[in-house]
Amino acid sequence: MVGIAHSDIIKAPKVLLHDHLDGGLRPGTIVELAAAVGHELPSTDPERLGEWFVAAADSGSLERYLETFAHTVAVMQTEEGLHRVAKECALDLAADGVVYAEVRYAPEQHLEGGLTLDQVVEAVHAGLREGSAEAAANGTPIRVGTLLTAMRHAARSQEIAELAVRYRDTGVVGFDIAGAEAGFPPTRHLDAFEYLQRENFHFTIHAGEAFGLPSIWQAIQWCGADRLGHGVRLVDDITVTADTPSAPTATGGTQAAPPVLGRLAAYVRDKRIPLELCPSSNVQTGAAPSIAEHPIKLLHDLRFRVTVNTDNRLMSGTSMSREMTLLTESFGWGWAELQWLTINAMKSAFIPYDERLVLINEVIKPAYAKLLA
Ligand SMILES: O=c1[nH]cnc2c1ncn2[C@H]1C[C@H](O)[C@@H](CO)O1
Numbered sequence: 001m002v003g004i005a006h007s008d009i010i011k012a013p014k015v016l017l018h019d020h021l022d023g024g025l026r027p028g029t030i031v032e033l034a035a036a037v038g039h040e041l042p043s044t045d046p047e048r049l050g051e052w053f054v055a056a057a058d059s060g061s062l063e064r065y066l067e068t069f070a071h072t073v074a075v076m077q078t079e080e081g082l083h084r085v086a087k088e089c090a091l092d093l094a095a096d097g098v099v100y101a102e103v104r105y106a107p108e109q110h111l112e113g114g115l116t117l118d119q120v121v122e123a124v125h126a127g128l129r130e131g132s133a134e135a136a137a138n139g140t141p142i143r144v145g146t147l148l149t150a151m152r153h154a155a156r157s158q159e160i161a162e163l164a165v166r167y168r169d170t171g172v173v174g175f176d177i178a179g180a181e182a183g184f185p186p187t188r189h190l191d192a193f194e195y196l197q198r199e200n201f202h203f204t205i206h207a208g209e210a211f212g213l214p215s216i217w218q219a220i221q222w223c224g225a226d227r228l229g230h231g232v233r234l235v236d237d238i239t240v241t242a243d244t245p246s247a248p249t250a251t252g253g254t255q256a257a258p259p260v261l262g263r264l265a266a267y268v269r270d271k272r273i274p275l276e277l278c279p280s281s282n283v284q285t286g287a288a289p290s291i292a293e294h295p296i297k298l299l300h301d302l303r304f305r306v307t308v309n310t311d312n313r314l315m316s317g318t319s320m321s322r323e324m325t326l327l328t329e330s331f332g333w334g335w336a337e338l339q340w341l342t343i344n345a346m347k348s349a350f351i352p353y354d355e356r357l358v359l360i361n362e363v364i365k366p367a368y369a370k371l372l373a
């Protein structure tokens with residue numbers, strides 16, 4: 001089968017639900033901002049610095065992967081820094097053909113220069129607005145909402161949840177928790193999640209990335225997460241016996257037993273809980289052995305509500321188009337699968353239902369209809 005060209009995937013409309021603002025900076029911007037604030041970097045050559053991030057994040061451990069964020073968070077402590085990074089984020093996603101994105105970051109990590117939480121949020125929103133306006137003028141319109149993240153090892157989740165609700169009508173579309181997963185279960189932040197539920201607000205939880213089923217189970221059944229950030233380890237609750245012939249067929253052959261879903265995996269599939277899968281990131285942190293062996297294939301075949309995401313474009317040297325290209329190369333997927341992933345993501349977005357429908361019916365479906373023709 002002839003694959004789809006990366007350049008064509010760039011032109012197709014894409015939807016991104018899991019992208020960290022502090023994981024997507026342009027290396028050249030880090031160099032310039034670091035010089036302005038006197039932060040020392042592993043390299044001041046943008047190309048080398050970009051390579052350094054990918055190599056350092058390629059660590060096989062989430063904890064070591066997260067250490068690289070010290071260099072991005074350090075240059076995002078002023079209104080100017082935050083504004084520029086947010087503006088470039090909108091421009092870069094739009095140039096890659098992303099038409100709708102939910103970009104997340106942890107406001108509590110951007111207070112070292114004396115900004116308040118509200119000033120951080122407003123600087124990011126102003127940057128995203130400017131970037132989106134410029135992208136529209138360039139002929140690549142994009143809508144970007146933000147998710148406010150609380151760090152799971154810290155104790156500010158209630159405050160961040162309240163901040164998210166305060167800005168729900170001016171750009172914040174949801175809430176999240178992130179950071180090291182092992183040892184920091186989502187139930188530590190139950191108060192924040194219960195508050196968000198009382199406010200009829202939306203949230204996702206990083207779960208099932210560096211820790212397994214108990215984390216996913218808590219995120220859904222204790223905390224009430226609308227979506228799972230990664231959730232890739234849900235496959236631990238799916239028994240695949242592909243090579244074990246089970247039943248004889250009418251022609252005398254044997255038929256492989258279908259995968260068996262445990263109670264949690266079945267619940268996630270039945271309830272159509274979206275999985276924000278991030279293939280390249282998962283390989284770097286050791287959550288998946290390779291793209292070719294990534295559980296996204298199995299989860300797709302079993303018709304889970306799968307979405308594909310970048311997580312951290314800088315640390316993975318990636319983009320939405322690149323993640324999709326890797327999937328087409330690894331699994332022979334074509335436009336039908338890419339449309340399915342895109343519509344899954346748009347259906348799972350945190351903006352109102354009628355606004356999701358407009359993007360599906362007026363932007364995504366017409367574009368893929370042409371590509372499929
Ligand atoms: O994949 C991830 N898992 C857990 N935490 C993450 C991941 N990617 C980024 N983070 C953390 C580091 C960032 O500083 C923070 C907020 O974006 O979220």
Ligand SMILES: [Zn+2]
Nearest residue numbers: 020206229311
């Ligand atoms: Zn993430």
